Amino acid sequence: MSMPAHIHTRRLIATVVLVPLLATLALWAFAWPAARTAPRDLPLGVAGPAAATAQVEQQLTRQEGAFEIRRYADEAAAREAIEDRTVYGAVVVTDRGPELLTASAASPAVAQLLQQAVAERASADGTQVRTVDVAAAPSNDPRGAALNASVLPLALAGIAAGAAVTMVGLRGVRAVAALLGASALVGVAAAAIAHSWLEVLTGNWWAEAGALGLSTLAVSGAVAGLAALLGPAGVGIASGVVMLLGNPFSAAGSAPEMLPEPAGTIGQWLPPGAGTSLLRSVSYFDGAAWVGPALTLTWWAALGLGAVLLGSALQAARPKRGGLTTDREPVVTG
Template identity: 50%
Template sequence: MNIPQRAVAVGLGAALLQALMLIAFAWPAVHTAPRDLPVAVTGPGVAQVVQRLAERSPGAIEPRTVSDEAAARAALAEREVYGAILTGPQPRVLVASGASPLVAQQLTQLAQQLSGVQSASAVEDVVPADPDDPRGAGFGAMALPLVMSGIAAGVLLSLLVPTAAARIAGLATFAVAGGLLSMVIVQGWLSILPGEYPVLAGVAGLVSFAVAGAVAGLATAVGRAGIGIAALTMLLVGNPFSAATSAPELLPQPWGAIGQALPPGAAVSLLRSVAFFDGAGAGGPLLVLLIWAAVALVLLGVGVVRERNVEPEPARAVPQPA
């Protein structure tokens, strides 16, 4: 392939990547809508409300009948549901914007139409978002920098650090420093997240390690092709389907579930759990991140063993002058 042909090939490849990025980021946004969204329902007339939900929005809401208001509040606090409809003479709606401001807004509108709630005073935000970020815009914008910085760190470690053992040290340094610094900005300066700083910094550090480790680990295992595979997976699948600005149940399936199995989606869910829900629902996303981090360490560990088993080339004898 001569230079002009190579230039054309690169241009076509870049155009294809651009098209994939447009699809990856725009398609989920266009098709954002409730899909089996769990909502608690309690009080007299529950059957009628459930029937109206099924008739008005088939497949959108998954109503879960609970015994009373206390049970509904408990389900919200444990991240088992996104909201609750309390029927009766004075119907009310409970939401949790800490789980997703967009879901809270949509659920409020839907519940008002179906249950007869007409006044704003009848809508209670049980787990509110941070007062400095009530719409979740800052939280949603936080996901992409975490992912991009992790990709960049993995790429730099793969290209500039020649040994797997040294890459592990670089990953650990990036995770600790990145977690501490990112939460200083996000929590201290921007005030996007409530909660305990050490816990949030630990989560951010684990996310940084998982993303950067995926890139560096695959690069160590399969060479430079691993950099592209890991980076594109995180950028084109993990980030747009992370549900940072919505919720997994609002994304087209199975992509919402796939997004939660990747570090960006798990990071968003884990940060919401520890920041707004005292750790409720943190087990699943924490396990996902730990698995990704463990796989990265295994791949890098294989690289360490492989490098140690490579026999050094014998030194060539220097010819002696006659």
């Protein structure tokens, strides 16, 4: 039996409208943050005697809203703040002249930005600035390209795991076990490639594997959880959020404070951004500032797996209700 012509027409119109709409959304999500990359309240330290640092602070705040200045007593305190991931760098005023402390491991793009900004102001005063990289990026990935490139594969692995569990019909505890096992194996495989082979990760191997696996589980749980509650549409919704918002807003190539608001904030609420921040902490900063992103990923994973169990329970309950109505004997009249 052929489908009515008006249904074909509706599907044709929906396709013609939906594809350009998705293309426009993707272009906005990826191009907008890239075109508007600039420091916005970027945490930057200033260390030294108050009288000596006043002029430095005044120069740094000329670009309104670019930097959030935090004051430290001396160079040791500024170094500690950088290692704790409280600030991205610091300008230290010494007897030998100004000194710039950076952390290319936190963001090579930000470290380069700080060098340019401080060098321009120093050249205007006729002074030279000595730069010290307190937390250097690994020599095999000085620009952070490998770390940035890992965001998409991990997101795709999570989407694939969640979709696969849905397609093969796994439910309840079995679905949760499959997601946990797949995510753990992804974490181990990714750590083996990035740490053991490419040597672009330099922290504790198991902590990195755990961070990579948790990032995958957060995505796969969300995909499978929404699918358990909403059906196949749930896969599309969760995948769309991760791919069209999570990836471009993750700030893996720069820093959350370099993206226009609210992209930077939203990105850290989503698995790709939180996963990138957690991986930086455990790999380059001995676990500093790991709690926030780890909790974000844990919430995503817990809610996703909980939705998988809830969806399975709701599906199991439907036949019982149907059985109560269908098992009744028919009423004979007449």
